[in-house]
Amino acid sequence: MKVRSVVPILLIAIALFISAFVLYALILTTEINWPNTFVYVSSVILAIFLIILILRYMLLIWFSYLSHHEKTHLPLAQRWPKVSVLVPVYNEGKIIDTTVRALMRQDYPDYEILLINDGSQDDTFRKLLRYQGDYEGITIKVIQQVNRGKAQALNAGIQAASGELVFCMDGDTIIKPDALRFMVRHFEDARVGAVAGNVKVGNRGRLWTDLQALEYVEGLNLARQAQGFFAAVNIIPGPCGMFRKRALEEVGLYESTTFAEDCHLTLKLLVQGYRIVYEPEAICVTEAPSKLIDLLKQRYRWTRGIMQSIRLNRRAMFAWRESPTTSGTLLYMGFEAFIWPVMNVLANIVVLVIAGYYGITLILILWWAQLTMLDVIAALYCVVSEGESNRLIIYGTFYRMFFILIIDVCKVFSTIDELLKVSMTWEKITRRGGVKEQWI
């Protein structure tokens, strides 16, 4: 996507943000008969909450735009170092053929594919063996291990990898043929330790997967793009990330100490001083949970995993003078993962009380209108900058009031469980297939 096409949307977004501020001023100065101090103070707090939300969106869109502008003018790599593609698989029989075939179509001069079977109980291993061998310019190797989890499977792959760069992905992910080429260009800078790719939902067509498609674009990729401007992306997504092998060895590879091994590894690289950037053209599609219960299971694990990762790297969080970028990244991460969901859930409850119990309905309507407007603006910007489906903008109308509220309630409970150290197990979500390449 060219920068020029994003500029009008950016201008519209800025205009709408300004209008949102004006609207707030109107709310607070409107002559409402406040029944008591509680309602008035709550309304002021809600207005502050919304202002923070607007500022957050404005900053995200602005830095995302700067990052987008920077990437558009970044030249392709001058040299093509060998890349080892690592695919850890566990019971991926339904989709592994599509994954491997997409990998074999990579438009890259020098790469190998390592398929690591993590003790699958279905026909995955048999299917993998069919691909083992030397093809024109590609070598495919199969590594077999007893079930030890994704982190250990990836570590086995890293140790067997002969490439200078390592591309880690999931067994249910399909990557775009030019993904490796776009990612490699960032490693010309010796300070770059890893590059995050652009993950999209590949099994759309259902309410939950469509809402997640919007969330991946608006919630995850927009933030990652903005963080990329500071070279401080805080999570390299499991389905699409490229690493400098030396950097991985330096920080001690993946660890099974948390439920979000990708997050923990990214934070270790950041703490070590490596730059971590985002590449929007390195697109891959993955399977998102299609049932609410599976979605909650995934988010429960993510939230607790992020919390565990932050705790393990907490020393860097307060080392503001030594590394302000890393410290800021960790603080922002903690705010987004735990404080923000609590604020969002509480704010919604307060709005319901004010409107339902005290009958001040105007606040409810303005609240809804503001949140919806913000999400539609953000969705519009993301759809244009990523060339996404226009359908996602429609989901923006109930994305925050419905989807995000459900996810935030889950995050709040997960945070409480993590603080109380409630036991949990790492369990893979059942794959149903249905990932389509059309979304690449």
Place this chain on the structure above:
Amino acid sequence: MDIIPILSTVILVSTLVTLVLAVGSYFAYRLRESRKPKESTSLEKPVFFRKFQRKKV
């Protein structure tokens, strides 16, 4: 009829329902997790094997 009461009722009800759905589905998820059969520990704790104890002479 005025549009504001209708709109506010729709938003109020839908937000309430969403909150109830969110809390309900979370507890449904936790209930499902707790009902899952726990992994067998038979490999960790031997059933027939007994450690040999040398008899004192």
